[in-house]
Amino acid sequence: LAKTTQPISMDSYEGQEVNITCSHNNIATNDYITWYQQFPSQGPRFIIQGYKTKVTNEVASLFIPADRKSSTLSLPRVSLSDTAVYYCLVGDPGANNLFFGTGTRLTVIP
Amino acid sequence: NAGVTQTPKFRILKIGQSMTLQCAQDMNHNYMYWYRQDPGMGLKLIYYSVGAGITDKGEVPNGYNVSRSTTEDFPLRLELAAPSQTSVYFCASSYSGHGLAKNIQYFGAGTRLSVL
Numbered sequence: 001l002a003k004t005t006q007p008i009s010m011d012s013y014e015g016q017e018v019n020i021t022c023s024h025n026n027i028a029t030n031d032y033i034t035w036y037q038q039f040p041s042q043g044p045r046f047i048i049q050g051y052k053t054k055v056t057n058e059v060a061s062l063f064i065p066a067d068r069k070s071s072t073l074s075l076p077r078v079s080l081s082d083t084a085v086y087y088c089l090v091g092d093p094g095a096n097n098l099f100f101g102t103g104t105r106l107t108v109i110p
Numbered sequence: 111n112a113g114v115t116q117t118p119k120f121r122i123l124k125i126g127q128s129m130t131l132q133c134a135q136d137m138n139h140n141y142m143y144w145y146r147q148d149p150g151m152g153l154k155l156i157y158y159s160v161g162a163g164i165t166d167k168g169e170v171p172n173g174y175n176v177s178r179s180t181t182e183d184f185p186l187r188l189e190l191a192a193p194s195q196t197s198v199y200f201c202a203s204s205y206s207g208h209g210l211a212k213n214i215q216y217f218g219a220g221t222r223l224s225v226l
């Protein structure tokens with residue numbers, strides 16, 4: 001099971017780009033990297049998933065270096081509504097070993 | 111599209127009481143999960159199911175039981191409620207199969223449980 005390490009918290013001003021890095025040194029060949037967002041009193045919501053290189057969708061980008069031992073979630077031009085906890089999960093989707101850590105609490109400041 | 115529906119939203123139990131947290135999904139997902147989230151913490155997996163009739167323990171299964179008689183429903187049973195089970199419980203479902211989206215989990219709104 002790949003253990004992940006993320007910063008506990010981050011602050012950012014509105015309109016800035018935010019990068020949250022997750023370390024996963026023990027990532028296995030079949031493991032995917034998935035990021036979720038959680039607002040207070042809500043269940044987590046899927047943001048983005050990747051295996052290698054770069055993935056981009058309408059919400060975020062995910063950068064994964066060649067060794068896959070880390071990944072970076074990039075949120076462009078954050079707004080106050082992006083204040084949430086962001087979780088990095090690493091695991092084999094077919095093996096059901098996707099475990100949530102404590103996540104990164106992002107606070108966007110006006 | 112309802113997605114994942116959890117009931118009840120809130121519940122207060124006395125120590126030793128029992129209850130069932132209901133979870134239903136209408137996305138025809140084969141995988142379903144139960145998590146608990148204590149204040150300020152991440153989610154911990156209690157039980158999961160890969161299909162009707164198949165369940166397995168997660169990280170923190172003690173004090174809980176599950177069943178999966180249909181694809182749609184995955185109830186979580188607390189037999190003898192204890193204060194340590196005070197938490198927010200989330201149910202999730204996912205599709206595990208071929209395709210670009212690998213086992214992305216969809217969550218319900220949660221059940222906030224207090225055991226006093």
